């Protein structure tokens with residue numbers, strides 16, 4: 001696979017290392033400051049940049065008719081515009097708040113737990129995420145996906161950051177040195193606490209998932225999710 005990397009920071013570099021090990025080639029890479037290689041030569045683009053840059057990067061790939069895999073978080077207010085553009089250009093687009101297989105299984109476990117816990121009103125559910133100090137957005141995209149999964153099955157109206165009210169699903173975001181990405185869902189009652197956690201030990205899981213998605217989408221048209229890639233119902 002000939003890959004264009006839009007964003008060449010912590011994730012771009014991890015993807016490059018793993019993609020080369022797998023025999024793929026990187027034909028283009030860009031940062032906010034510079035770019036090298038030939039974008040038009042790419043068979044697929046993988047975009048991990050910044051909340052401000054994501055829409056421009058995704059549009060650039062769709063306009064060039066290059067399938068695009070995006071993992072950048074914090075820009076989802078404009079997701080429907082990207083869906084419209086993808087449809088207009090008959091393109092191929094996957095966004096995932098988290099590309100790791102473990103987190104995508106965790107999303108399903110989370111929804112199952114939310115459904116199971118729904119009748120037991122003595123438990124209050126909350127979400128906590130912990131990331132490294134450089135992270136720009138809060139809460140994390142993954143925490144938002146987890147919250148949306150819970151909201152499908154509770155009476156709570158919405159999620160909010162650091163908001164403790166009965167009808168609100170609280171998300172706590174913590175920033176600590178070198179934490180790759182930890183997400184915890186807790187159900188608290190006066191009597192006990194049930195909690196489950198996903199903890200990334202490195203960025204390799206995110207990168208491998210993005211490469212898997214890039215390989216999967218290459219010869220497909222449409223808007224997809226990681227559930228489609230992994231065959232999770």
Ligand SMILES: NC(=O)C1=CN([C@@H]2O[C@H](COP(=O)(O)OP(=O)(O)OC[C@H]3O[C@@H](n4cnc5c(N)ncnc54)[C@H](O)[C@@H]3O)[C@@H](O)[C@H]2O)C=CC1
Nearest residue numbers: 007008009010011031032049053071072073097098099206
């Ligand atoms: N969906 C997932 O599985 C994961 C998502 N992420 C998300 O990916 C994004 C990037 O994460 P990191 O690599 O850790 O950040 P980083 O800060 O290490 O790297 C970001 C890169 O984007 C580049 N960039 C900024 N504007 C650009 C532009 N206009 N065009 C091209 N490149 C541009 C920067 O120069 C930098 O090289 C964040 O939004 C993060 O939340 C991170 C890990 C996993």
Ligand SMILES: O=C(O)C1=N[C@H](C(=O)O)C[C@H](O)C1
Nearest residue numbers: 073097098135140141142181
């Ligand atoms: O910024 C990060 O590092 C990560 N961002 C993603 C998110 O916002 O959920 C995924 C992962 O947790 C790492």
